[in-house]
Each structure stands twice: as structure tokens, then as C-alpha cells.
Amino acid sequence: MIKLWQTTGLDMPHIKTGLIACILLSMTVSTSVAASNMVLSGEYTFYTDAMSLEMIGQNICMFPDAQSGKQIPRSKSDERDLWFCFSDYQQARKALDIPAKPPKQGCGYSGKLTVEVADYHINELQNDDFDIAKLVKVIDHDKPEVIECQP
Template identity: 35%
Template sequence: MNYRINALLTLTAALSIAYECQAANEIALKGRYEFRTDTQSQDSLGGLVCFYPGSDSAKILPRSPTDKRLAWFCFKNKDESKKLLNIPEQIKGKNCGISGQAALKVANYVSYNGEGDGVDTVVLVAVTEKSAPRKLACKE
């Protein structure tokens, strides 16, 4: 019986530490989200939803001070981010995606430091505010 109680206490402590690390790792941001459905975007981004933080939010991203790239990233948790941002399975009409403004919380920011094309990634934790999405015109 004591073994079970010790195991339960150990598990509870581990989960508590993991939650605290996740919460300490969270960043609150405001900006614009985009989900593009054109072939080029789908090929390069793999159907991920991406986010372009506003100038104030971009300053708090955990990036190297020497990183001069445009501040933007995509959500690793593809299905959950679409659900949290109310992105429909199919976007109808003659457009190539949707976009909107949002305030959200992210965690586990990973800056892409490889060669060639790549994108920074995060996990979308919560959406605290969002605008109605607007359709994105296709690039010609």
C-alpha cells in the first residue's frame, strides 16, 4: 500500500513540475494568424497555421539578438491550432486561405537555425481573443 502512495505522490510531483515549466515557458502575444491553402504554401508549410506577431510582441520572442529575420512562426500542433482559431476544414470560394487578428499564448518556441528554408515553431496553448477571419486572395 505504501508503494502505491509513494508512486502516486511521485507522479503528482512530476506532473506539477511539468505544468510549472510549461506555464513558465508560455508567452502572450498579439498579431495576425494565417492559414494558406494555395499549393506552394501547403507544400512549404505542410498545412500549418502561422502567426505574425505585432511589433511589441515580436520584441519578446526568445530569439537571438543577431537574428534579423522577420519575426513569424508556425504552430506545431496543427489540428489543435486550427480548432482554437476556428479554421474550417474546407475554405470555399475563390480564395487561398484565411487570416485574422488574435491574442494568444504559446509555449516551446524553437528558432530555426538551419540552412536554407525553415520556419520557427511553437505550440499554441490558448487563444484569448480573435477577430472574425477574412479570406485571403490568391497570389498571381
């Protein structure tokens, strides 16, 4: 492929530099990372129905309670519900004793938990992406309960 500046004899490294800067800026604007590990309590959900899998994929997500959720560094203007998904589905499923197969009657599993997480990435864009965090350790969790399907 012949580049424009090669055919015209012009050297245009500033265009490449500007493009790289724009890409890096878009990456840093879309997410930020919590600096330290956090211990969070709340509820988790793992939906197995077709519509949920299409919307959020095969993810186990947590909804921290109001008290422990205060540790998550979100801007004051961010009024979205506080929730995130674990970055490693298989690790989280095994650690929370969630069955590998969907329930025979129901649309997934849920339960209460207390966990330690790290590498919390906050999605700051108004899009379909969600926050993610690495599950470091399960401190406590309930036995998974079947989520009833909504009509």
C-alpha cells in the same frame, strides 16, 4: 554487418562517442527554446493554395506584432522576419474557428489574434525550416477572413 574495429581487433569507442557528440551538437545548434510561456498578439495566416502547401505544408502561422514579438529570445544578429507556425495544426484550426475546407474563392484564411504559446522552438539555421510553438490558449481572435489569391 561486421564493423571495422571487429575485423582489425581494434576497439574504437571514441568514434561512436564523437559521432553521438556531433549529432547532439547539430540538434542544439539548430534550435533553441524559449523558457516560459508568452502571450503574443499579431496576425495569423493559413494558406490553402497548392504552392503554399508545397512550401510550408498544412500549417497555421503567426506573425507577432513588434511589441509582443520582443518576448521571443532571438539573437541580435538574427534579422529574419519574426514568424512561427503552431505545432498542432488541428488544435489551432479548431481554436481559431478556421473552416476545415479551403475557401471556394481564395487561397486561405487570416485574422488577428492574441494567444498564449509555450515550447517556442527557434530555428537558428538558414534553411527552409521555421520557428514553431505550442498553442496553449486563444485569448482573442477575429473571425477568419478569406485571403485573396495573388496573380
